[in-house]
Amino acid sequence: MSKGETVYDVAIIGAGPVGLYATYYAGLRDMRAVVLESLPQVGGQLMALYPKKMIYDVAGYPQIRAEDLVKNLEKQAKQYRPDIFTEEKVVDLRVLGDRDFELCTEKGRTVRSRSVVICAGVGAFMPRKLDIRDADKLEERGLHYIIRDPERFRGKRLLIIGGGDSALDWSLTLQDLAASITHIHMLKQFQAHEDSVARLFRSEKIEVLIHHQLKEIHGADQVEAATIFNNVDGSEKTIPVDHILCFIGYITNLGPIKDWGLELVGNAIRVNEKMETNIPGVFAAGDIVWHPAKIKLITTGFADAATAINNAKHYVEPKARVFPGHSSHTVPKKQKEMARDQDA
Template sequence: MSEHNVFDVTIIGGGPVGLFAAFYAGMRGLTAKIIDSLPELGGQLIAVYPEKYIYDVAGFPKILAKDYVKGAVEQGLSTGAVPCLGETAQTLTWLPEAGYYALTTDKATHYTRTVIICAGVGSFEPKRLPAPTVAAFEGRGVHYLVRDLESFRDKDVVVVGGGDSAVDWALAITPLARSLTLVHRSKFRAHERSVAALHASSATLYYPGYEVVEVRGNAHLEEVHVHHSPSGETRVIPAQELVVAIGFVADLGPLKSWGLTIERNSIVVDPQTMATNLPGVFAAGDVVTYPGKFKLIATGAAEAITAVNHAVVYLNPAARLDAGHSTNVMEKRERAAQAAEA
């Protein structure tokens, strides 16, 4: 086994939490590798809503997801982490004679002493709107993912949904669109401040009890038919673009076969250590669950620090759990690098 290139830690997931885990692992002197099934780093932020503002990261009142990812990638790779993109994790096998794990993907086998799972919600597909004819207009006015806000400029746009994504998209598109209508069948589930901003905007709101029952058009979408269940009324809304933001279907995929304790598609961890039930395997971010868990980027970053620090002690029980202030850690790391070069 001595010929294997064994990393101290392998991070599953290249989203903001995985990137911060990679950065902090480097700060603690660990060799780190990032494995992600997507072709670029950034996770859901870059794959699903690069043009959407995010609000739950310290230091930014609001920031476009793509801009946040740019900084997160720079930081994440700044301490030497090696990214392996376009690879989906498949199996995890402990090699007792070697004292480390073999982690296979659909492309290669990686060797690692510890693992930190930062897989977000796992693989995800947007929930489809079941209304008749909607599927026929995908790519012709119906959107489940938004890659370019400018495509909505001076258009009549309808957004469907009442969660954070739907409200955030409505707020982002309203200043660009000729008109924006939001349709939702129940109460809003978004942040109160965002909902207040939506009510104060020029958007037209149809809720609760409203749902899209049909879309029509020729070569491109032209109108959206909205039904109000309590009254039985149906409205026809002119629209060239329809954004469907009613959630995602998430799946941990092959990770479910690793022997991890899983509840409702989330990995159970010890909140004090972020350790899973597998030795040397930790997890952080939206993929984990424990009493009092909050699914925010900010809390995911804190969980990543906890996971890395406990991975350090797992690898070397004599090591300090708390390395101290980040400035001191980086100064020690830089002095060690200079000494190695001398």
């Protein structure tokens, strides 16, 4: 180990709702935590698949929008100042001789920790990509699957593709910035929040074309135009565009996790009642776990996270009790002050 390298008490893989709650819980147990998330944002399926949808079965909330639940979880997790790194897909997990763990990401970041909690849900999400000629060549040269800086679309002509929340959210967000927006969707029915669909059709800035798909992208080094076609009557037209923003879903893949020596049941990791995997010191929580009574819900994922972290604490510090005490009694004054600072 190089001098000055941080050794975390726990490394959490995945910042979905369960990973965020595990991060909070690690702070509560006074564990130094690092979180590695493959997507550009935290929130897992809630932000990637249904940010605007209401959730009705999270304890304490009669109803809450998915994105608001994520905001609350993030705020709760950050009270204890964990290190959270996004766009860092973990590709390797190694046990070091002295029983520490080393995690390596696709981008080459390495992280060392005394325990690991895998909260990787259904695996790493990757945007589904277009299967048409030149699409790979023009990626990030006018063709985008992930939006990092909306400002680059100021005054530009955009073609936006998709019928889900991500596609509609971006059309509605960018309408005041872009010169023009053509929004195409291959079906008549949209899968997005009803209010977003209504606003899309109401917008005077956005031309919405249902039953339309992308056929061809034109441009040598940069997107210059797109040919779209109507999949009902077969008609097609070529429109000049500067950027194509494509949101046609995600593909999920356990990928490298399968090669870490973990005992798997289908696409899930087998855990015992402590949420511990077959590798001592490596725990798992949330949708990724399998045990005979597992139910894949946010609520049960939160319970998994608390169990995993409390047992990870005991693993890292055998003298520490598994039972954390009650937070209303045990949260140190300092943490209460940190929470107050954040509210101010």
